[in-house]
Amino acid sequence: MTINWGALGIVAVVSLVVGVLVVVLVSLALVGLSAHEPAHVSEPAEETLVIGRGGSGLSLSHAAGTVVAAVCLLGAATIVLYGIYLLAF
Amino acid sequence: MDITVIIVLVIVTALAFDFTNGFHDTANAVATSIATGALKPRTAVLIAGVLNLVGAFLSVQVAKTISSGLVDDTKITPTVIFAGLVGAIVWNLLTWLVGMPSSSSHALIGGLIGATWVAAGADAVKFAGLVGKVLLPAVLAPIIAGMIALIATFLAYRITARGGQRTVTKGFKLGQIVSGSMVALAHGTNDAQKTMGVITLTLITAGVLPAEAGPPFWVILSSGLAIAVGTYVGGWRIIQTLGMRVSTIETPQGFAAGTSTATVILTSSHLGFPLSTTQVATGSIFGAGTARGVASVRWGIGGQVAVAWLLTLPTAAAFGAVAAWMAATGPLGTIIVLLVLVGVAGGIYAASRRRPVTADNINDLQARSQQADIARRDDEDIAA
Numbered sequence: 001m002t003i004n005w006g007a008l009g010i011v012a013v014v015s016l017v018v019g020v021l022v023v024v025l026v027s028l029a030l031v032g033l034s035a036h037e038p039a040h041v042s043e044p045a046e047e048t049l050v051i052g053r054g055g056s057g058l059s060l061s062h063a064a065g066t067v068v069a070a071v072c073l074l075g076a077a078t079i080v081l082y083g084i085y086l087l088a089f
Numbered sequence: 090m091d092i093t094v095i096i097v098l099v100i101v102t103a104l105a106f107d108f109t110n111g112f113h114d115t116a117n118a119v120a121t122s123i124a125t126g127a128l129k130p131r132t133a134v135l136i137a138g139v140l141n142l143v144g145a146f147l148s149v150q151v152a153k154t155i156s157s158g159l160v161d162d163t164k165i166t167p168t169v170i171f172a173g174l175v176g177a178i179v180w181n182l183l184t185w186l187v188g189m190p191s192s193s194s195h196a197l198i199g200g201l202i203g204a205t206w207v208a209a210g211a212d213a214v215k216f217a218g219l220v221g222k223v224l225l226p227a228v229l230a231p232i233i234a235g236m237i238a239l240i241a242t243f244l245a246y247r248i249t250a251r252g253g254q255r256t257v258t259k260g261f262k263l264g265q266i267v268s269g270s271m272v273a274l275a276h277g278t279n280d281a282q283k284t285m286g287v288i289t290l291t292l293i294t295a296g297v298l299p300a301e302a303g304p305p306f307w308v309i310l311s312s313g314l315a316i317a318v319g320t321y322v323g324g325w326r327i328i329q330t331l332g333m334r335v336s337t338i339e340t341p342q343g344f345a346a347g348t349s350t351a352t353v354i355l356t357s358s359h360l361g362f363p364l365s366t367t368q369v370a371t372g373s374i375f376g377a378g379t380a381r382g383v384a385s386v387r388w389g390i391g392g393q394v395a396v397a398w399l400l401t402l403p404t405a406a407a408f409g410a411v412a413a414w415m416a417a418t419g420p421l422g423t424i425i426v427l428l429v430l431v432g433v434a435g436g437i438y439a440a441s442r443r444r445p446v447t448a449d450n451i452n453d454l455q456a457r458s459q460q461a462d463i464a465r466r467d468d469e470d471i472a473a
Contacts, residue, residue: 004221007362011353012233014360016240019352023241023345027248030260037253083271083351086359087278088147 022076029072035065092295095167098427099291102174104315107284109181110193111141111319114280116327117190117350117370118273118320121343121377123451124332127262128269130323130448136266137273138321144277145285145313158218159198164209167291168416168423169201172208174287175430176200176409180401182437188326188334188446189397192365195223197283199405204413206406219402227398230364231372234353238376241345246380249341261340268347275354276366277316284312325446330394331371333451336378336386346370346377368398 060068118140119133128136177193177200184191205213249257285304288311292298298305304312332338338346350366350373357364371394378386412430416423 004362007360008229011357011360011362011364012229015233015349015353015356016237018356019237019349020241020244022348022352023245024248026260026264026344027245027252027341030249030257031252033260034251034253034256037256080267080271083355084274086355087144087275 018079022079025072025076025079029069029076032060032065032068032070032072035060035062092167095171095423096291096295096297098423099167099171099174100288100311102171102178102427102430103284103287103291104311106174106178106181106193106197106287107281107312107315108319108322109178109185110280110284111138111316112322112324113181113185113191113193113319113327114276114367115320115322115324116331117276117366118269118347119323120328120332120370121338121346121374122262122265122269123328124338125262125265125340125343127265127340127343130325130328130451133269134321134323134448136270138317140270140273141277141281141320142313142317144274144279145281145309145316147274147278158222159215160201160205161209161213161215164205164213165201165290165294166208167294169204169208169413170287170291171423172204172413172416172426173197173201173409175412175426176203176405176407178430179408179433180405182434184397184401185324185326186437186441187397188330189394190327190331190367190371191394191397191401192227192367193280194283194365195227195398195401196405198223199402200409200412202402203406203409203411207410207413208417223402226362226364227368230353230368231375234349234369234372235376235379237353238342238346238349238373239380241349242342242377242380245341245345258340261344264344265340265347268344268351271351272347272354272366272370273320275351275358276320277313279354279358279363279366281309281312281316284315285309288312323448325448325451326441329446329451330390331374334387334390335374336381338374338378339381342377342380345380346373349373349376 115134115137118137119128119130122128122133123130127133174197177196180191180196180199181193202214202219245261249261285308288308289298289302289304292305292308293300293302336342350370353364353369353373354366357369375386375391412426415426415429
């Protein structure tokens with residue numbers, strides 16, 4: 001009986017790195033896109049609007065949020081496309 | 090029995106197995122998307138079905154026989170393959186009835202081993218190969234996928250904690266659709282190839298195709314269609330177990346679980362260490378659930394799933410062995426096996442209608458599960 005422990009180790013490490021990377025990239029992109037979310041009252045008692053903060057204390061401008069989201073989504077999309085490439089070829 | 094009749098019988102049975110493989114494994118791709126409401130149930134299974142069909146055409150590699158390294162290929166006859174398929178189908182239907190996600194590949198391997206053992210003796214079974222190809226992956230696949238999903242879910246919650254709730258939820262739902270689609274595509278490629286391999290091996294054995302021949306177009310098409318239709322029919326009971334009974338899944342968890350599943354399957358397939366899609370998907374969902382607290386996972390379900398995995402190989406082997414023993418008695422025995430299979434399948438379907446789980450009522454359990462979750466958290470808050 002021979003078990004290819006090397007291949008198994010690579011599967012675990014590569015899957016961990018790629019899987020976590022995709023989730024982190026998408027998460028960051030969503031944080032960036034949150035800058036576009038309509039502002040709302042952050043504390044009901046304060047009755048003040050928190051503009052461009054995604055309604056949750058995020059201090060990214062619309063432009064910066066868009067750039068972060070675009071870069072992160074591009075990275076995630078590249079990984080997904082590479083996955084499809086692996087499937088097909 | 091005429092060899093042509095046997096070949097037709099094997100092809101029809103292989104496609105029937107492919108169909109059960111499809112609806113048994115639908116949950117792997119769509120369970121979390123349905124659970125979080127990222128997709129409506131019917132839409133989810135339609136997308137998964139189409140992508141399974143596309144996946145069947147994606148790979149240009151010759152379909153490899155699943156028996157490779159596990160049984161002596163020279164001892165396999167079309168009748169043995171038929172008996173092995175019968176064992177796998179019966180196990181798939183039984184586990185579907187009780188809503189347990191178990192590996193269709195392991196069921197097929199078990200069925201073939203049992204049938205080969207009865208038809209050609211224990212020497213024809215390579216038990217050493219079982220450890221590396223079945224037992225070890227069965228233990229490691231859910232652990233690896235679960236760890237990845239756990240870490241990814243933890244990070245997803247931490248990173249998006251300061252993001253806008255509406256954008257985050259909507260974004261993760263879209264991400265779930267993409268990751269679930271990748272799983273469906275990979276499933277179509279991997280699992281449809283198994284059926285193609287079985288049918289091609291049968292045709293080669295019968296001299297219809299030359300040795301080393303690849304699967305003809307009609308074999309690829311029929312295998313792809315069978316798994317796609319099976320996927321569209323939807324194994325709602327297993328979807329219910331994975332999507333709603335294991336834990337109350339939120340969108341970051343669903344996305345992390347789907348991404349973990351897709352990544353592990355693609356990486357392992359590409360690096361030559363294929364793992365069971367079902368076990369990877371199940372491990373991912375448990376890992377993603379655990380990230381929100383160990384108590385948020387219903388570990389009793391995990392125990393039931395583990396028992397189902399332990400029983401898959403020996404039980405499918407026992408069914409395959411009985412089928413091979415009966416089929417070896419001659420044409421009448423083969424016909425009896427076929428009739429018993431049809432009868433068992435009909436009986437299981439009839440039993441399933443007593444408590445039907447369909448696209449129309451699957452979300453009812455989800456709502457009850459969420460209410461129970463909220464009540465549990467309230468109790469914990471009061472206790473604190």
